[in-house]
Structure formats: C-alpha cells, structure tokens
Amino acid sequence: MREPRPLRSRAPGTASAFYHDGMSAESPNDPDLSVAIIRGGGVGGFLTRTAVSADSLPAEAASGLRRRVRSVSVDAASAQAARPSGRHPDELLYQVVIDDAGERTTLELAESQLPDSVRDLAEYVDTRPERTLEIEPPAGP
Amino acid sequence: MTTFRHLCGSITAPTMRPCCYIAPPHVLAVLAEEGSPEQREAAINALAASASMRGRRSLLTALVQAEVDVQALAAVPPSQAKITVYDVAQGGQAALPGTKVRGDGDPPSADDAVNEAYDGAETTYKFYEGVYGRNSVDDKGLELVSSVHYSVAFDNAFWNGTQMVYGDGSGRIFAVGGLTRAIDVIGHELTHGVTQYTAGLEYHTQSGAVNEHCSDVFGSLVKQHSLGQTADQADWLIGEGILVPGLGEALRSMKAPGTAWRYDTQPGTMSGYQNLPDDTDPRNDNGGVHINSGIPNHAFYLAATAIGGNAWEKAGKIWYDTLTTRLTATSDFRDLAEKTIACAEDLFGAGAETAAVQSAWHSVGVLP
Numbered sequence: 001m002r003e004p005r006p007l008r009s010r011a012p013g014t015a016s017a018f019y020h021d022g023m024s025a026e027s028p029n030d031p032d033l034s035v036a037i038i039r040g041g042g043v044g045g046f047l048t049r050t051a052v053s054a055d056s057l058p059a060e061a062a063s064g065l066r067r068r069v070r071s072v073s074v075d076a077a078s079a080q081a082a083r084p085s086g087r088h089p090d091e092l093l094y095q096v097v098i099d100d101a102g103e104r105t106t107l108e109l110a111e112s113q114l115p116d117s118v119r120d121l122a123e124y125v126d127t128r129p130e131r132t133l134e135i136e137p138p139a140g141p
Numbered sequence: 142m143t144t145f146r147h148l149c150g151s152i153t154a155p156t157m158r159p160c161c162y163i164a165p166p167h168v169l170a171v172l173a174e175e176g177s178p179e180q181r182e183a184a185i186n187a188l189a190a191s192a193s194m195r196g197r198r199s200l201l202t203a204l205v206q207a208e209v210d211v212q213a214l215a216a217v218p219p220s221q222a223k224i225t226v227y228d229v230a231q232g233g234q235a236a237l238p239g240t241k242v243r244g245d246g247d248p249p250s251a252d253d254a255v256n257e258a259y260d261g262a263e264t265t266y267k268f269y270e271g272v273y274g275r276n277s278v279d280d281k282g283l284e285l286v287s288s289v290h291y292s293v294a295f296d297n298a299f300w301n302g303t304q305m306v307y308g309d310g311s312g313r314i315f316a317v318g319g320l321t322r323a324i325d326v327i328g329h330e331l332t333h334g335v336t337q338y339t340a341g342l343e344y345h346t347q348s349g350a351v352n353e354h355c356s357d358v359f360g361s362l363v364k365q366h367s368l369g370q371t372a373d374q375a376d377w378l379i380g381e382g383i384l385v386p387g388l389g390e391a392l393r394s395m396k397a398p399g400t401a402w403r404y405d406t407q408p409g410t411m412s413g414y415q416n417l418p419d420d421t422d423p424r425n426d427n428g429g430v431h432i433n434s435g436i437p438n439h440a441f442y443l444a445a446t447a448i449g450g451n452a453w454e455k456a457g458k459i460w461y462d463t464l465t466t467r468l469t470a471t472s473d474f475r476d477l478a479e480k481t482i483a484c485a486e487d488l489f490g491a492g493a494e495t496a497a498v499q500s501a502w503h504s505v506g507v508l509p
Contacts, residue, residue, distance in 0.1 A: 038423055041427060043298050043326060043392065044380070044384075045431025046314065047426075048314065088300065088301050089353075090298065095423050095424075123293045127293065135403075137405070139425060
C-alpha cells in the first residue's frame with residue numbers, strides 16, 4: 001500500500017488552514033495571490049508548469065481565481081484524507097501551489113484523485129490568456 | 142473461445158497469476174487433420190479464432206496443402222472484438238465513461254476522435270489476437286472501453302485500470318486531436334492493460350520503467366504490424382506527429398533515446414540512468430518511469446534489428462512471452478534482461494536470436 005499523498009502547507013495545523021482568506025471573494029484587488037499547476041507523468045512524461053497571478057488579471061477574473069481557490073480549500077480535507085488506490089499508468093500527477101499573502105500551500109494529487117474543485121481551478125488557470133506555460137523534462141529544476 | 146481453451150494448458154504460477162500455453166499453429170493443423178472429431182473441431186475453432194485476416198489467408202493455404210477440410214473454417218465465425226467508445230463531453234474522472242457513442246456493428250461517427258479511438262482499439266485487439274493469440278487485454282475477451290473528449294484541452298491519454306481515456310490536446314503541447322490519431326499511443330495504453338492482467342508490474346522506479354517499456358514495445362509493434370513494416374523500415378518513434386510543431390517529432394525514440402523532442406532526456410544506456418525519488422512530486426515521474434524506459438527500449442530496438450524481419454514475429458514473441466509468463470510485479474531491468482534471454486533460448490535455441498538479445502542487453506549496459 002502506498003503512503004497517502006501529502007497535503008503540505010507552511011501554515012501549521014490541519015486542512016482547515018489550507019486557505020487563509022484575507023480578503024473577500026469580491027475584492028478586485030488581490031495582488032498577493034498566485035496559483036501554479038505543475039503536471040508530470042502522462043503518456044509523454046512531460047513536466048509542465050502553468051501559472052497565473054491575480055495581479056495580472058482583470059478584476060472580475062481575479063475574483064474568479066479567488067473564488068476557485070476558496071473552493072479548493074473546502075475540498076482540502078477530503079483531498080488530504082484521500083488514499084490512492086494505486087498508480088495508474090500514464091495518469092497525470094499534479095502539484096498545485098497557491099501563494100497567498102506570503103503563505104504557500106502545496107497539494108499533490110493524481111488525476112484519479114482530483115476533486116472537482118481542483119480540476120476547476122486547474123482548468124481556469126489553463127484557459128486564462130494571462131497564464132504562463134513552461135515545459136521541462138521530468139526532474140527539471 | 143471455449144474450445145480454444147481446450148487446447149491451452151493452464152497452470153497457476155506461485156504468484157497465482159494464470160499462465161496459458163497455447164498450442165502452435167502447426168500442432169493445431171495436425172490436430173485439425175488427424176485428430177478425433179472433437180479435436181478437429183476444437184483445432185479449427187482455435188485456428189480460426191487466433192488468426193488475423195492476413196494470417197488466416199496463409200493458414201488457409203497451409204490447410205489446403207494439408208488437405209484439411211477448409212469448408213469447416215467458413216462455418217466458424219471469427220472471434221469478435223468488444224469495443225465501445227464513449228464521449229465524456231469534457232467531464233472529469235467522476236463523469237467517466239460518459240455517453241456511449243459507438244459500439245460493435247455501429248456505423249462510423251461524425252466525430253473523428255470517436256472513430257480513431259474505435260479503430261485504434263480494434264487494430265490493437267486484432268494485433269494481439271492475430272499475432273499472439275491473445276483475446277483482449279485480459280485474454281478473456283474483456284470489452285475495450287474508450288472515452289474521448291476528457292476534461293478541457295487535456296494534454297494526455299491514459300489507462301485508468303479499467304478503460305482508455307483520451308484528452309483532446311490543448312494545441313500548446315499535444316496537437317488538437319493528436320492523441321487519438323496515433324495508433325502506437327493507443328497500442329501503448331492498451332498494453333498497460335495487458336501488463337495489468339499479466340506481470341502486474343508496479344508503476345514506479347525500475348518495475349515502472351519496465352511497464353512503460355513494454356507499452357512502448359507493443360505500441361510500436363502494433364504500428365509496425367499495421368503498416369507492414371520490417372524492423373529496418375520502422376521509425377521506432379512513439380507518438381510521431383502528435384506534438385505541436387516546434388516541440389519535437391515524437392514522445393520517444395527507441396532507436397535513439399533522448400532525441401525525440403526538445404527536452405527529451407531519455408538515456409539509451411545505463412550510464413545515463415536517472416535515479417529519481419519515488420514520491421508524489423510530479424517532477425520525479427514515479428521514479429523516472431518515462432525516462433529510464435529508454436534503456437530497455439533501446440535494447441529491444443537493437444535486438445529486433447539484429448534479428449531482422451518483422452519485429453513482432455521473433456523479438457516481439459520473446460518479449461510477449463516474457464511479459465505474460467515470466468515477469469513479476471517487481472521485475473527490474475536485470476530481471477527483464479535475464480528472462481528475455483532465457484525465453485529466446487527456449488523459443489529459438491542458442492542461435493542468432495538468443496545471441497542478438499544477449500548482445501542488446503550488454504550494449505545498453507544492463508548486463509556486464
């Protein structure tokens with residue numbers, strides 16, 4: 001049996017500390033929020049890093065990003081408790097890194113474990129024109 | 142396939158994985174000609190079920206020459222692939238498999254991805270059935286389920302333990318629609334199913350790299366077989382043309398590992414082996430399963446081209462038998478090397494084929 005995938009955070013405590021909301025979801029100014037989705041594995045074994053910062057987004061989109069981050073926090077406890085059923089060949093491995101007001105939270109999940117909220121956040125980041133995309137070999141920097 | 146089973150000697154290995162020894166065609170032909178009525182019927186059924194269309198024509202010729210009553214063959218329907226394609230309509234894991242859009246006997250869809258997934262699964266099914274006598278990934282006729290249009294602009298295809306899943310590609314890494322167009326990628330993924338039902342290779346570190354390697358081998362052989370290419374004619378690329386222009390020509394090269402795409406770091410020998418952590422960090426690729434697979438991949442290429450001819454016939458047969466009857470869940474590169482050599486000797490004696498396999502493993506540094 002594989003060890004559970006960790007939910008890591010610099011913040012002490014449990015999954016309830018996954019997200020510290022310093023602003024309301026409606027706040028148009030959210031300069032300290034950024035999200036990176038790092039994917040590895042897959043049929044190609046590629047490593048990709050897609051990232052977006054709230055300060056690069058229009059106010060409405062920044063609020064959308066904040067809202068999705070908050071949804072991820074709701075799912076954090078269940079994601080943390082998830083026990084992988086095994087490694088599926090070629091499925092993507094995700095590392096979601098949320099930097100918020102100087103605090104970093106990292107979530108590592110496989111495709112088959114991905115909560116809808118994390119998928120929604122990842123798809124939102126993927127489809128923002130302001131995003132950055134880097135492609136690297138596995139074991140890259 | 143019931144009567145086919147009558148001609149298989151099933152045993153249970155210590156690991157409780159079933160092994161099936163299939164009577165070779167020449168033995169079946171003798172039984173079809175000289176056996177008891179029951180044996181004749183079983184042999185003809187088995188021959189008909191296990192032969193591909195091309196193989197069936199050759200077989201027919203052989204049986205005519207042997208004065209076997211070939212009329213009986215016409216009465217035996219070919220075995221049926223059970224292939225189903227679903228549209229998951231950009232949903233995720235929870236939405237799988239989606240809505241059924243094509244099954245056996247259905248006309249082609251207006252959706253290219255549906256037809257490509259269906260045709261690719263059928264081609265792979267027929268390859269395994271015709272070349273190695275295998276009835277689907279579990280050798281028991283398991284329905285091959287594929288779902289297309291997974292997630293949004295999803296850059297991946299994978300086997301989730303029960304079915305195939307295809308994304309559309311984002312157009313930034315994989316070409317849009319590219320993942321279902323590549324027959325070797327479909328063969329690669331379905332071979333993960335074969336591995337799951339046979340050796341059960343654990344998907345991390347060296348056993349994971351052997352798992353990936355076996356999928357690349359048979360993915361490439363499905364493509365070579367479909368194109369009628371010999372080992373010398375094949376390009377030995379995996380996923381040729383599915384990346385966006387500028388990123389590279391393919392995902393991997395078995396002929397020249399490390400050259401397929403812009404950041405391809407696959408080693409071709411043990412001197413380049415990357416000892417990556419076996420953890421949940423996506424940077425480490427489950428301990429480098431897609432990186433270090435370049436080493437056995439290159440060994441297979443060297444063996445197949447040294448043996449010559451159609452790679453699926455001898456080199457492929459050695460690897461197929463090794464995967465399905467000799468490897469275990471924790472087999473590493475050395476185990477794979479030793480067992481393919483032993484398998485080659487059992488199949489072909491201590492001749493050129495065995496020497497080619499031995500030489501290949503020495504060349505890539507797995508054996509000293």
